[in-house]
Amino acid sequence: MNERQFQWMIGQVKSGRMSRREFVGRAGALGVGVAAATTMLSSAGVAEEPVNGGTLRVGTEYSGPDETFTRHG
């Protein structure tokens, strides 16, 4: 990999001129996997941008007909 090129790209992401997604895509084209590209960004101190949307599915330990979602009594 061309280290200088990555440093430039990380700089672009930090300054907001390149999105994380674009970075990860370009890194892929340069033969760097998603996990490695993500690590590169986080070790450079680039906070991840939240992604809005999708369904979070939560499974918690207890369930029963006596669940009382609205009980405030």
Added chain:
Amino acid sequence: MTSGTDIARSFQVYNRLTALDRSINVVPNLAVEWESANDAQEWTFKLREGVEFHNGKTMTAQDVLYSFEMHMKEDSESPSKPYLSAVTDVATDGPNVIRFTLNSGNADFPVLLGYDYHLDIVPEGWTEADPVTGTGPYRLTEFTPGLMSVAERFGNYWKSDAAHFAVVETQGIADSAARTNALRSGEIDIVNAIDPRTADLLKQDTGLAIYSTPSGAWFNWAMMCDRAPTNDINFRKAMKHAVDRQYLVDNVRMGYAVVGNDFPVNPASPDYCHEIPQTAYDPDKAAFYWKKTGLSSATLVVSNAANSSAVDLSVVLQEHARACGINIELNRVPDDGYWSDVWMKVPWCADGWSSRPTADLVLTIAHQCDATWNETAWCNERFDELLIMGRKETDPARRKEIYCEACTLLHDDGGDFIPFFSNYLEAASTRVKNYHGSPVLELGDGWIFEEAWLDDQA
């Protein structure tokens, strides 16, 4: 609301006046600032303006007043009643100020308002017959008790830059293996209370992340002190000496726990009492006390509804007790109905509690005489006095002494048998980003619904 599933949903739909961050600091929520006067007996909270309920109504101090009065009215069966028993008056001061007057100082009052997951703010006049309505990040659209709830992102949520999911689905899956399987097969994104014995296996799955968070959550066996046979102190002493606690920590909880000593303040708390001698496995002592009870056997009622290892823990207790000449009969009952038909009804059963952020809250919820959830029916006048003293004490050294005396009473005489404090053990798909465990409650004390998001790309 007694179960983890209920608590998870409350974080989606409601807000409280304050919140607790991961370092257990109190941070603003529906209240933006607060101050105390008169030795922490009077607390004034300034409310956030422009907060909308899911029904379109704008939140005012009247709604907050109503929400608290629901818990405090005479016929209330709210578990928060003991926490609020010191509140003698709640009053509004204009549309955006609410003032609490306490009969005795409480330096940590804002912690309570952020921690207690019952103290959610609902619109004035709301009753249980009405649709669920809060100010929280998600609006409930479907709810089938025992099965599933669906909540959609509330478009007018007052935190515009938080709560990133479009939808949150929450379902209870009582069986720990079924829960883990649902996660591994991709049907579920995050589960709580994983079986510690599967944690190492799950760690090998690159699509999953394990979150182990030290907490003050206590797993226990509750022995009711107002009825036979558990009202006999010899029974309680026999049992407390009849199990090797470190064995349970190492072999049932696989090290994700620390040994307990039959009082619910955990060793990481600044108010933990190191001077109380640790009760250890001692077959001679256990046999000595057991003989004094004159009993030939005792029945322990158990289900994994109580805690995720309740059955395994009780089987070990049974084996270790047998070596002391004590015959324990295990009565395994279904998960469904455990809270309504078994807990606080039978003399001896298993239970488990979430952590609470201060020694006061931990000791009050289940051990104050008139606490709604006084599961051991233990009542000690001096203990109750100490709770009030501890609340208003601002000198940490003196406060620690007070809690030491209270915990000694519990340790020596109480009906709570607490073998250890467990870490919160959760597992999530790596699709879930920006999730962090909290020592306060599972699911990051609800912060998951504010901070986390899903990313299928990275």
